[in-house]
Amino acid sequence: MSTLTEAPPPLAPTAPEKKPPRGRGRWTPYWLLLPGILWLIIFFALPMIYQASTSVQQGSLEEGYKVTWHFATYWDALSEYWPQFLRSVFYAAAATVLCLLLGYPLAYLIAFRAGRWRNLIMILVIAPFFTSFLIRTLAWKTILADNGPVVHALNSLHVLDLTNWLGWTAGDRVLATPLAVVCGLTYNFLPFMILPLYTSLERIDGRLHEAAGDLYAKPWTTFRKVTFPLSMPGVVSGTLLTFIPAAGDYVNSELLGSTDTRMIGNVIQTQFLRILDYPTAAALSFILMAAILAMVTIYIRRSGTEDLV
Amino acid sequence: MPFVNWLKRHLVVIFGLLTLAYLLLPNVIVTVFSFNKPKGRFNYEWQQFSLDAWKQPCGVADMCGSLSISLQIAIWATIGATVLGTMIAFALVRYRFRARGAVNSLIFLPMAMPEVVMAASLLTLFLNMGAQLGFYTILIAHIMFCLSFVVTAVKARVMSMDPRLEEAARDLYAGPVQTFLRVTLPIAAPGIAAGALLSFALSFDDFIITNFNAGSTVTFPMFVWGSAQRGTPVQINVIGTAMFLVAVLFVLISMIINNRRNNQKA
Numbered sequence: 001m002s003t004l005t006e007a008p009p010p011l012a013p014t015a016p017e018k019k020p021p022r023g024r025g026r027w028t029p030y031w032l033l034l035p036g037i038l039w040l041i042i043f044f045a046l047p048m049i050y051q052a053s054t055s056v057q058q059g060s061l062e063e064g065y066k067v068t069w070h071f072a073t074y075w076d077a078l079s080e081y082w083p084q085f086l087r088s089v090f091y092a093a094a095a096t097v098l099c100l101l102l103g104y105p106l107a108y109l110i111a112f113r114a115g116r117w118r119n120l121i122m123i124l125v126i127a128p129f130f131t132s133f134l135i136r137t138l139a140w141k142t143i144l145a146d147n148g149p150v151v152h153a154l155n156s157l158h159v160l161d162l163t164n165w166l167g168w169t170a171g172d173r174v175l176a177t178p179l180a181v182v183c184g185l186t187y188n189f190l191p192f193m194i195l196p197l198y199t200s201l202e203r204i205d206g207r208l209h210e211a212a213g214d215l216y217a218k219p220w221t222t223f224r225k226v227t228f229p230l231s232m233p234g235v236v237s238g239t240l241l242t243f244i245p246a247a248g249d250y251v252n253s254e255l256l257g258s259t260d261t262r263m264i265g266n267v268i269q270t271q272f273l274r275i276l277d278y279p280t281a282a283a284l285s286f287i288l289m290a291a292i293l294a295m296v297t298i299y300i301r302r303s304g305t306e307d308l309v
Numbered sequence: 310m311p312f313v314n315w316l317k318r319h320l321v322v323i324f325g326l327l328t329l330a331y332l333l334l335p336n337v338i339v340t341v342f343s344f345n346k347p348k349g350r351f352n353y354e355w356q357q358f359s360l361d362a363w364k365q366p367c368g369v370a371d372m373c374g375s376l377s378i379s380l381q382i383a384i385w386a387t388i389g390a391t392v393l394g395t396m397i398a399f400a401l402v403r404y405r406f407r408a409r410g411a412v413n414s415l416i417f418l419p420m421a422m423p424e425v426v427m428a429a430s431l432l433t434l435f436l437n438m439g440a441q442l443g444f445y446t447i448l449i450a451h452i453m454f455c456l457s458f459v460v461t462a463v464k465a466r467v468m469s470m471d472p473r474l475e476e477a478a479r480d481l482y483a484g485p486v487q488t489f490l491r492v493t494l495p496i497a498a499p500g501i502a503a504g505a506l507l508s509f510a511l512s513f514d515d516f517i518i519t520n521f522n523a524g525s526t527v528t529f530p531m532f533v534w535g536s537a538q539r540g541t542p543v544q545i546n547v548i549g550t551a552m553f554l555v556a557v558l559f560v561l562i563s564m565i566i567n568n569r570r571n572n573q574k575a
Contacts, residue, residue, distance in 0.1 A: 029404035033412060036393035036456060040415050043453040047430035054433050102328045109325030123560045124329060128336050129510055130556035134533040135549040138541065139335035142342065142353045190332060240421070248423025251516060255537060265425045265517075272429050272521065282433060285426045292423060 055282035065278065077283045081267050085287070088263040091178065091253075092246035095185035099193040099242045100235065102186070107197035107234070108227075112206075125194055133188060137255050140184055144174045144256070176258040184252035192241040200234030201227070236303050244292055264288055336553055343546035350540025362543035366551075369542040372532055376548065379529040382444070383513040386451035390512075391505045393452070394459025395497075401460070402467045419457045427454065428521035435522060442524025450522050451512040458511065459504035466500025 055073060059065035078085075110121050128136060143150055151174050154160050163169040168179040204227060212222040228235075250265030264284065271281035316323075342352055346359035367373040401412065419427065431450055440446060474496065478488040516530040523531060533545055 029400040029406045032396040032400035032404075036397040036460075037412060037415065039393060039453060040419070040456060043431060043434070043449055044419055044427070045415065047427075047434040050433045050437055051430035102324075102331065105321050105324035106326075106328040106332075108321055113322055113325075119564060121329065123557060123564075124333060127553055127556045127560065128332060129514070131336060131339060131549045131553045132514055132530055132533055134516055134530050134537070135339055135545055136335040138533070138537055138545075139338040139342075142338050143334060145353060187331065187335070190328070194328075244421060244423055248425040249517075250425065251534075265423070268425050268429055269520075272432065278433065278436075281429060285429045288423060289426045293421070296421060 051282045051286065054278050055286050057279050070279070073279045073283045074287065077280050078287060081264065081284060084262055084264045084267050085291070087261070088247050088265070088288075089291075091182055091185060091261075091263060092243050092249075094182045095189060095246045096193075096239050096243045098182070098186040099190050100239065103190055103193035103197055103238065107194050107201055110194075110198050111201035111204075125191055129191060134251065134255075137184055137188065137252060140180070140187065140256055141175065144180055144183070146173045146175065150174070175256060176261075178257070178261050180256040181253045181261045181263075184256045185246045185249060188249070188252060189242040189246055192245070193238040196237040196241065197231060197234040200231045204230050232303065236300065240296060240299070244296070247292060248288060336549075339546050339549040340553070343543060343550045345543055345546075347543065352541045352543050352546065362547045366544055366547050369544045371527065372529075372542065372544055372548075375527045375529045375532040378444070378526065379513055382448055382451060382528065383509050385448055386455055386512040387505050387508040389448070389452040390455035390459050390508045391501060394456050394504055394508075395463050395501055397456075398460045398463035398467060398500075399497075402464055416457050416460050419454055420461075424454075424515075424517040428518040431518070432521045442522060443526045446522045446524070447519055447526060447528065450518050451515060454515070454518060455508035455511055458507050459501075462504035462507060463497060463500040466503075467497050470496050 053067055054065070056067055056069050056071060057065040058068040058070045058073075106121075106125070110118055110125075114121050142148070145151070151160075151172070154163075154174065155172060160169055160172065160174075163179055164171070168182075169177040174180050174183075208226055208230075209222055212226050217225065247263075248265050250263055250269050253261045253263045253266055268281055268284050268288070271277050271284065342355070343362055344358050344360065345352055345355055346357040346361060347354070348356050362368070397412070397416065400406075401409065401416075428450075431446075431453070435442060435446055470493075475488055475492055478492045483491065514530060516534060519528050519531060520534070527535070529548075533541075536542065536545060
């Protein structure tokens with residue numbers, strides 16, 4: 001994941017052979033590519049086409065589906081499920097911002113301040129990955145339990161009054177509210193923010209900080225004018241790696257939320273696996289894909305790091 | 310105000326460590342609750358210390374079976390994705406050919422796609438083909454989504470490799486096969502290992518794509534998911550704790566080996 005931020009090599013790798021490659025050599029790259037690319041075409045690209053055709057089909061499970069170019073499915077799906085779409089984007093955006101706010105200090109700590117503790121902290125960031133994320137998400141049920149210490153503390157600090165007023169929690173509980181879902185999303189995708197941030201921070205030459213200090217920049221100014229701009233590639237890939245999966249997630253809202261926190265992923269899952277309304281489900285996941293691709297494209301253009309991917 | 314100054318100087322460290330605590334808190338809870346003896350079916354409230362679950366980690370019906378299915382899938386998916394991905398990575402870095410741009414986007418897209426979308430579209434394909442959902446459809450799906458991560462990991466490593474090393478090998482009369490096995494492969498190995506490790510972790514832990522394409526086959530994440538509705542056995546926490554410990558141990562050992570090697574070189 002962190003390799004997404006890998007900079008291009010200083011030189012073009014291996015200068016082409018002086019004499020034109022002959023015989024089998026010319027075809028070598030194609031033979032190397034063939035199996036893997038075929039796999040991706042058959043099991044990634046082809047399914048997308050199938051799904052596109054499913055989304056314009058009409059019919060029923062018993063009589064079978066036929067392609068009737070029934071584009072109204074898209075309209076119906078969008079007008080029925082726009083609250084879930086909006087909620088997904090909103091939750092994912094909130095989780096991404098929280099991940100950035102929480103993840104930046106830790107990435108900075110590992111890159112510049114950890115010293116000999118660096119490897120240990122790195123292990124502690126990566127190791128939770130190996131405990132099933134579902135088990136860890138279920139642990140949040142215990143942490144945020146109604147009678148638990150966290151809810152008590154938030155209550156006595158009057159934080160819940162504030163979140164209630166914002167509509168993020170309801171009553172004296174956190175579980176089954178938007179706050180719990182965003183908390184779970186933030187937790188789940190935090191490592192995907194920390195790792196790219198760390199890779200790009202680690203690359204920054206320490207002498208730049210010294211230079212900034214020599215030029216009488218205060219620490220905060222150094223951060224604002226030197227460190228943060230140089231870490232932009234990490235910020236961009238980190239936000240993408242948290243926002244995209246968070247927007248499509250349905251595990252957190254199912255385990256930590258309620259029917260009022262259903263995201264678009266929950267709807268797609270239900271339509272596909274329980275209601276078996278394939279055209280609607282296909283249309284919904286196409287809208288989600290298109291929306292995310294559009295947002296990502298705009299975001300990458302805006303942040304001016306097109307060569308990133 | 311010395312305290313305020315101290316606080317100012319260490320603000321980053323304090324916030325960083327708080328984030329680390331946030332990241333590790335669920336693991337602590339999982340470990341603590343693996344020693345719990347719950348009253349009802351749900352293991353969310355602390356009742357009483359007990360070693361029962363640790364004595365019989367496979368005491369729950371079907372849990373260890375699902376664990377073994379997940380392991381098998383993860384191993385095969387890792388092998389498949391690593392071989393195919395390494396080949397693609399070498400082709401992309403070492404050769405100029407037509408359709409490089411198209412290949413690059415085909416590699417990038419699966420990583421930029423929400424899992425639900427991939428899961429649903431793959432299910433559409435399998436349903437249209439009339440494929441029997443189960444072990445093999447899960448394996449196919451896992452190789453598909455791990456592939457891109459292997460390519461990125463290996464590509465990064467091969468790109469930073471000095472091509473002159475291979476020229477040197479050729480100058481010393483190494484044949485193409487010898488050059489590849491004795492020079493290229495050892496240098497690319499850390500990238501390949503990183504890709505393989507990532508594939509294993511991704512495949513072993515995947516829930517969303519598996520949930521769509523599993524049919525009646527139950528992998529470990531699916532077992533956990535089901536148990537969240539039916540009642541979570543304490544053994545799930547035991548497995549979770551063991552996985553965390555194994556991961557930490559594994560990383561520690563590999564770091565010690567690395568340090569030794571570096572010391573020998575010095």
